[in-house]
Amino acid sequence: MERFIDAAPGVRLWTEGRGATDASPLLLIMGAQAPGLGWPDELVDMLTSRHRVIRYDHRDTGRSTWTFDQRPYPLSQLAEDALTVLDGLDIERAHIVGMSLGGMLTQLLIADHPNRLLSATLIGTSALSAVPYVQPDGTPIPPEELPGIAPRLLEMWSRPVEDLGLEAELERRVEHWRILGGHQLPFDAEYARALELKVIEHTGHYATSTAHARADASNLNRTEQLAQTTVPTLVISAPAEPVFPPPHPHHLAQAIQGARIIEIPGMGHALPREVHTPLAAAILDHTKR
Template identity: 30%
Template sequence: MKIRANGIDVEVEDSGPGASGEARPAVLLIMGLGMQLVAWPPALVQALVDAGYRVIRFDNRDIGLSQHFDQLGKPNLLWQGLKLKLGLTPRAPYSLADMALDAVGVLDALHIDKAHVVGVSMGGMIAQRVAIAAPERVLSLTSIMSSSGARGLPQARPEVMRAMLGQPASNALADVADYYVQLFRTIGSPGFPMTDAQMRERILLGIQRSFHPVGTLRQMLAIVADVTRAADLARVQSPTLVLHGKADPLVPYACGEDTARRIRGARLVGVEGMGHDLPPGVVERLLEPLIPHLKTA
């Protein structure tokens, strides 16, 4: 369904109250760079519903069925990256803080006072921003395969960055699917490999719903430009769980360690063999600490 949140149109999926209409604590799931709400594995969503939670997913701005911002133009990532290396702050068409306000706006539109906020990758960064900006709205924070954005943290390997910055041979469905299969093969979990057929099924679910790569570029620039979040994490008051793959080739495990260090009382759980994706097997290992964390908070 489409709702109005923070002044923009946002596509939302809401599991709603239980069958008997009872109020359930809400879990707000925030997806990562260029990914849509359908990228949340159904097994994870269903496990949260079965545990007694109201699960809300949404497409971030500029992706999926939420409002696109093509009027802001295509960013020059090479130039903005050079500015960052020179110690200058890149200019982004919108910020992760804006995207955090979108998330809070989703809660407002659904008349939800407080929620457990769970984000993966860029979504973890947005979730961190929600906990910084609106602590009174956050029952707990969970940051998955994400980072504080602090300078000096280990970076992705060169071959991973080449895959991230590549593009399909054409906009034909087969070429786009081939590109993303190779990308997820590069960043995926070595301990929990998926077949090409499994990957392709997941990928087609997204790109047949919406394909908007320029939105991914603008989101990427919002990540690069968010240079103060690491220091701001000291202000997080919410009970925090940091989940991170020990084999993550895109956002190395040290980034999860750094995030946990910066948030008072945060608990870090590393997952052996997990890369930068959510395949079967990884989902079960994430749920083991996640559901008790939500219940304790």
């Protein structure tokens, strides 16, 4: 069921719920510039075996209101929007799964609103913590010295997005997914194209927003709160991750008190068919605990 929820005067958020309405709620938070349809239908449907699954469009994505140029907001506002979605659906507490920027927003919720979470699952993200990563041999590495984004991806992100028509935009997005997917699983260009075409049809246009890249990203450090949390947290480790490569997931698991970590073989910074079954199994096992 689709619904729009008012987040602020003149700002509406598109939401969709799947699964039994009386099942335990699970909120999916997608990454930067990505609407809720970035969570593939097949994966969402797997999670409905136990949950009422909610996905939604961030501000400046999909069918939600695009207003950043008129009314800029900090990235932390997107975490508050997640709470607005829960409030609008009369959900007091939920399991929350966040990917990429969504994983950072989930950490803000763990730190600032732990009473609203039943559990948290973090995918393809980095720790909002200044705690060093301690290697197996005991050597500490400051967070700023952990491996960075793959050069090929940085080069693509540095190029301005030009409006060369729908087909050219689809080709650009498919190539983006090829790089994000990493190098360990076969890449299905037709699957990526179909996903992006669905996103474009859902949005109503193929413009690319840069709002989240321009939003104020200061004051996100939550070192102490994450180190003291009691929210059950699962960290997904993706060995082919090009944005936050290992050992970022292990650093996350060290920074968040009590966090568990599980690796999804071959996974990168994407959600191709090959990872749906093991990823859903890991999430469902975690929420069942």
